[in-house]
Amino acid sequence: MDLASFTQLLLSGLLLGGIYAMVAVGLALCFGVLGLLNLAHGAFLVLAGFTYQAIHGLGLLGPLSGFLLIPLVFSGLGWLAYRLLLQNPLKRASEDFLAPALLITLGLAFILEEGTSLVWGRSVAGTISPFSSLQWGEFYIPGNRLLVLILMLAISGVLQFWLTHTDSGRRLRALAQDPIGATLVGVSLVRVTAVAFAVSTGLAAVAGLFYVTLFTVSPHLGLPLTLKALFIIVVSGSGSLTRPLVGGLALGTVETLLAPPLGAHWANTLTIVLLLAFLCYRPEGLFVMRPSVGHK
Amino acid sequence: MRMPMLIIWIVGSFFVSLIKLPANVHADVPDAIRVGATVSVSGKFATEVGPFQRLLKAWADEVNRRGGLYLKKYNRKLPLQLVTYDDRSDAATARRYYERLVTVDGVHLLFGPYSSPLTFAASTASEQHQVPFIAICANSPKVYDRGFKWIVCIIDAAPRYTYRYWEMVQAEAKARSVGFVVEDTLHPVGVYKGSRKLAEQAGLKVLVGEVLPADTGDFTPIILKLKKLNPDIVYVSSNIPFAVAFMKQAKELNLSPREFHCIHHSGVFRQPLGPAADYVLGQSYWEPGMKYSDPDRFLSLLKEAKIDLDDYPWSPAYMMAFEVAEAAMNQAGTLDPAVLMKTMKGLRITTLGGPVWFADNGVGTINTYPSQIQHGKYQIVWPAEVATAKHIYPTPAWADR
Numbered sequence: 138m139d140l141a142s143f144t145q146l147l148l149s150g151l152l153l154g155g156i157y158a159m160v161a162v163g164l165a166l167c168f169g170v171l172g173l174l175n176l177a178h179g180a181f182l183v184l185a186g187f188t189y190q191a192i193h194g195l196g197l198l199g200p201l202s203g204f205l206l207i208p209l210v211f212s213g214l215g216w217l218a219y220r221l222l223l224q225n226p227l228k229r230a231s232e233d234f235l236a237p238a239l240l241i242t243l244g245l246a247f248i249l250e251e252g253t254s255l256v257w258g259r260s261v262a263g264t265i266s267p268f269s270s271l272q273w274g275e276f277y278i279p280g281n282r283l284l285v286l287i288l289m290l291a292i293s294g295v296l297q298f299w300l301t302h303t304d305s306g307r308r309l310r311a312l313a314q315d316p317i318g319a320t321l322v323g324v325s326l327v328r329v330t331a332v333a334f335a336v337s338t339g340l341a342a343v344a345g346l347f348y349v350t351l352f353t354v355s356p357h358l359g360l361p362l363t364l365k366a367l368f369i370i371v372v373s374g375s376g377s378l379t380r381p382l383v384g385g386l387a388l389g390t391v392e393t394l395l396a397p398p399l400g401a402h403w404a405n406t407l408t409i410v411l412l413l414a415f416l417c418y419r420p421e422g423l424f425v426m427r428p429s430v431g432h433k
Numbered sequence: 434m435r436m437p438m439l440i441i442w443i444v445g446s447f448f449v450s451l452i453k454l455p456a457n458v459h460a461d462v463p464d465a466i467r468v469g470a471t472v473s474v475s476g477k478f479a480t481e482v483g484p485f486q487r488l489l490k491a492w493a494d495e496v497n498r499r500g501g502l503y504l505k506k507y508n509r510k511l512p513l514q515l516v517t518y519d520d521r522s523d524a525a526t527a528r529r530y531y532e533r534l535v536t537v538d539g540v541h542l543l544f545g546p547y548s549s550p551l552t553f554a555a556s557t558a559s560e561q562h563q564v565p566f567i568a569i570c571a572n573s574p575k576v577y578d579r580g581f582k583w584i585v586c587i588i589d590a591a592p593r594y595t596y597r598y599w600e601m602v603q604a605e606a607k608a609r610s611v612g613f614v615v616e617d618t619l620h621p622v623g624v625y626k627g628s629r630k631l632a633e634q635a636g637l638k639v640l641v642g643e644v645l646p647a648d649t650g651d652f653t654p655i656i657l658k659l660k661k662l663n664p665d666i667v668y669v670s671s672n673i674p675f676a677v678a679f680m681k682q683a684k685e686l687n688l689s690p691r692e693f694h695c696i697h698h699s700g701v702f703r704q705p706l707g708p709a710a711d712y713v714l715g716q717s718y719w720e721p722g723m724k725y726s727d728p729d730r731f732l733s734l735l736k737e738a739k740i741d742l743d744d745y746p747w748s749p750a751y752m753m754a755f756e757v758a759e760a761a762m763n764q765a766g767t768l769d770p771a772v773l774m775k776t777m778k779g780l781r782i783t784t785l786g787g788p789v790w791f792a793d794n795g796v797g798t799i800n801t802y803p804s805q806i807q808h809g810k811y812q813i814v815w816p817a818e819v820a821t822a823k824h825i826y827p828t829p830a831w832a833d834r
Contacts, residue, residue: 142657149653190705254479261480261674263681263705270685279685351681352650353674353705357477361648389651396654401645402617 138397145276150393151386152279155286156344156351158385161366162292163340165381168370171313171333173227174235176242177218178341178366180249180359185211185345187253187354190262200267208342215338218245219331228326246359254356263353285347289382292340296378309333368412462507463541463768465514468493468758469534470544471555476522482547482570485751487738489515489544492755495734502759505766520546524554531558540564541768544754545586549573549619556584565761565774568795569754570747573623577794583770585777585791587753587784588718589800591620592627595696595716598803599628601815602666603635607826608691612664613642614655614679616671624696625670632668640664647675652682660688665827669695673702684709684831691827700743703806711808712828716801718786719749720811722821723802726756726785743811753784753799787819 138146160182167173185207192198198206222245226237268280300306308329311319320326348354348362365388366381373384388408395404472486473479493513496502501512516538520527527546534540535558543559545552545568552571559566560581568576568586572594577586602608611632615625622644632639640662643655659667667683667690669676676695683693695702698715721728721742731752735741740748757780762768765776781790786799802813805824812822 142661145657146653149651153651153653194704251475254475257480261677261701261705263674263677265681265705265707265709266685270687272687277686279682282685352678355674356480393651393653396651397658401643401649401654 141275142397143394146393146397147390148276148278149282150390152282152286152389153393154386154389155282155289156347156385157365157369157389158382159285159289159292159340159344159347160362161369161381161385162289162296162378163337163344164363164366165370165378166296166333166340167337168367171309171330172235173223173238173330173334174242174367175334175337176239176360176363177245177249178242178337178359179362179364180246180253181211181215181338181341182345182348182362183354183356183359184249184253185342186349187257187262187356189346189349190264191257193264204343204346207346208339211342212335212339215341216331216335218338219334223334224327224331227330246363250356250359257356261353261355262349264350266350279351281347281350285351288343288347289385292343293379293382300378305329305332368408371412372415462509463511465512466502466504466542466762466768467514467516467538467540468542468544469516469531469538469540471518471520471527471530471534471546471551473522473547473551474519476520478522478547478551481745481747484738484740484745485547485748486517488734488740488748488751489517491734491737492752495730495737496759502762504762504768506769507767516540520551520555522547522551524551527551528554528558531555532562535559535562535564541770542758542762542773543567544751544758545569545571545584547571549576549591552576556581559583563774564770565777567754567757567777569750572796573619574796575619577796581795583774585757585795585797587750587757587789587797587799589798590627590796591623592630594624594801595628595694595803596631597800597815598694598714598716599631599635601803601824602632602637604815605824605826608637608665610638610640610662610664611666611668612640612659612662612690614652614659614667614669614671615642615644616647616649616675617644618647618672621670621672621675621696628668628670637666645675647672649675650678652679653686656683656686656688659690660686663690665691667693669693671696673697673699677702677705680706680709680713687831689828689830689832693828697746698804698806699746700741703743703809708809708834710806711834712805712825714803714805714814717746717804717811717813718753718799718801720802720804720813720821723785723813723819725783725787728785731785749785750799753786753789756782756784757789 164178167175189203189207192203222241266281270280271278300310308324311324312329369381369384369388373380392404395407472482474483474486493515497512501510503510516534518530520530543564543566545566546555547570549571552568553576556566560583563583566584568584572588572591574590613625615621629639629642641658669679694714696716698713703710742748760782761773761777761780765773778791789798791797802819803815804811804813807822813820814822814824
């Protein structure tokens with residue numbers, strides 16, 4: 138491989154990582170911070186993609202208003218889904234959100250997938266990006282991918298600031314660290330987790346809007362995307378909302394750079410091997426410092 | 434009993450039996466022609482074939498409005514009675530329902546489910562119980578290499594799926610090389626294997642043939658390879674989501690061959706790409722303007738079933754299956770399965786997509802025509818007797834559009 142090809146691959150890999158990170162960041166908010174694994178995350182993303190294509194196709198909204206309005210609507214949907222489906226079971230579970238959330242959101246994922254398939258009745262949604270590619274010498278930088286990366290940097294920063302510098306963010310982290318203790322000091326489990334779920338669903342919608350312009354979405358793509366996001370969270374480590382960005386960039390670059398020498402099939406297989414290796418030997422993630430164990 | 438009395442008794446019995454014969458025949462006349470099928474109303478194929486339940490119904494309703502189909506043996510027209518189930522896009526479910534269609538519902542004729550894997554499973558039921566089975570959208574050779582006697586398929590085998598395109602390329606003698614990008618699933622790989630041979634036979638140099646996973650998101654590595662090798666034709670053998678993602682990235686990275694060929698380029702391909710889909714070649718079973726059989730009847734059935742041809746470009750194959758079923762029953766004049774199957778195997782008729790007959794293994798002759806998207810419309814560009822427009826070659830570079 139010559140230097141020019143390597144550079145183009147590296148650029149493409151990094152830019153691909155941006156969209157991977159965008160898919161993962163919403164899930165990281167729920168799972169990484171709160172311990173609530175939302176398996177319907179990808180299904181919300183797909184639904185947002187189909188909604189955008191439909192609205193865009195009918196000429197009801199321009200790209201900018203669509204990109205602002207749809208995530209807001211999906212945040213509302215997320216809030217509603219939480220209040221209707223998750224609130225009571227999670228209250229009963231009190232400490233361990235994982236198992237009930239897993240079952241409920243898996244059911245929700247199937248309902249959303251079949252609903253999307255039924256309403257749209259077509260196998261694929263996708264739109265052409267409104268941004269043209271930037272040419273830099275012999276290299277091409279797709280405008281929409283660059284925008285995703287820049288936006289992802291901004292989203293990560295804003296979310297991290299929210300978690301660490303605002304009252305509602307602190308309440309969320311308190312709940313994540315010790316649900317019973319946090320509830321005893323007055324943190325509302327229902328309100329805080331509902332807000333987190335709504336923000337997470339809104340982020341899934343943002344990812345869906347970009348995903349549909351970069352690639353295509355089909356009704357049954359939701360669960361594979363959720364698994365990819367989960368992989369990024371496992372590799373990069375939970376607890377921080379800037380880590381999915383690093384994990385996403387790493388995954389995108391590794392996938393793209395490994396494809397030419399190994400073949401695309403092996404690049405995917407290697408990804409799964411890496412996931413298993415991380416789960417076995419470094420479950421806390423790549424970018425989390427291990428607690429030092431001193432000898433007494 | 435004396436001899437004359439015995440003779441009288443035998444002769445008398447003979448005449449009595451003759452008198453009773455029509456009554457017996459009458460008792461054997463079925464009340465309807467029962468046609469069975471499964472449609473993937475749910476599951477992964479639902480978006481590709483779900484509405485075809487309406488198409489089947491529209492066909493049956495239309496035939497029944499005319500009083501049904503005339504069968505000579507019963508000297509009357511019999512109505513069509515459809516029995517359909519949702520196979521949930523699952524091979525095991527399809528197999529179970531075809532077993533039920535034969536053993537419980539007592540169908541006389543079966544239409545196959547969507548896709549080769551489902552047809553592979555479902556056709557074992559018809560073979561076991563010896564009921565004629567018309568496969569429609571299932572052209573993997575694996576389905577027909579099992580020596581089954583009770584199956585015919587409307588369309589030609591997957592390796593020949595684009596043979597008319599290569600005929601055109603050879604006849605035009607403009608393109609010299611080709612690069613293949615292939616989705617690693619049964620049908621696209623089958624088409625690729627056949628197309629690669631056909632391309633070589635047409636005198637083209639195959640510069641690359643890369644098989645990629647179906648869920649490939651980033652095509653940068655193969656696009657860079659193609660830019661370096663610079664083939665005249667970039668041939669994408671895949672399902673639509675794969676092809677759309679590839680074309681988007683080809684545009685983003687300025688890959689400009691002289692021709693893009695995406696084997697499936699229906700409305701679901703064209704709409705997301707918009708003007709970027711222009712000049713792309715693909716394959717069509719039928720487009721308005723073709724004159725075979727009765728296009729008005731087909732368009733009327735599509736209208737009744739509320740199906741858009743651009744979104745469901747394989748719907749003409751269903752129409753051809755209806756035409757084959759009607760012709761076979763008309764010529765056989767009976768619902769006797771052996772006679773019906775034998776008639777079907779010997780059938781030679783002109784359907785909506787052209788002449789059809791079946792090889793010994795059941796594979797049919799209907800094949801696709803190369804069609805090009807020109808200003809958002811599909812135009813058949815080869816052969817001349819069927820073409821609705823001229824082939825535009827080379828494709829303008831992205832910067833010049």
